[in-house]
Amino acid sequence: DAGVIQSPRHEVTEMGQEVTLRCKPISGHNSLFWYRQTMMRGLELLIYFNNNVPIDDSGMPEDRFSAKMPNASFSTLKIQPSEPRDSAVYFCASSFGQASNEKLFFGSGTQLSVL
């Protein structure tokens, strides 16, 4: 398996623009997670899905952030409108079952810069 695939690897955009990050989890994994990593706050869980259903989005910082998982092999994280403070590395991760029982597999991340 190719692992968790994220695109794009880098995204540079201007404040106010819409940003869409994409993720393809490992085939057969039924849990998908979106994390954000910054120097100041470390790794933060934004939202996670189980069997394509959003379970907990309490980590989504604002209504500007939204995530979807239309099927088991694809998820998106959208920021609209983007702001400079959204600049961070965004990771997608997946696991077979709960993260508390199974290893978590991460993608390579999307480095987002909002100017």
Add this chain to the structure above:
Amino acid sequence: KQEVTQIPAALSVPEGENLVLNCSFTDSAIYNLQWFRQDPGKGLTSLLLIQSSQREQTSGRLNASLDKSSGRSTLYIAASQPGDSATYLCAVPLGGGGNKLTFGTGTQLKVEL
């Protein structure tokens, strides 16, 4: 609220040295603990997953221990190599179980020739 602390924040050792990385957590009611490795510009790679019923887990030169009662875990790396240079993070499930992991801030390790 679960808080996870890793000390030291950074560590530099000569090649071949055995070393220990520390992870402390405040809520001992956890189901397991995972150790991850993160290379610069890359995602995290899960190294070891220790269930709460286990005391240790080993993979090659890596050995992780878990002491729930004291809220501590250690990652032991034997005969360190330059290729071990990376940031190592530990993570525990928030509230004991489930899907929400709380990550430590990591220990940045550099193994020098």
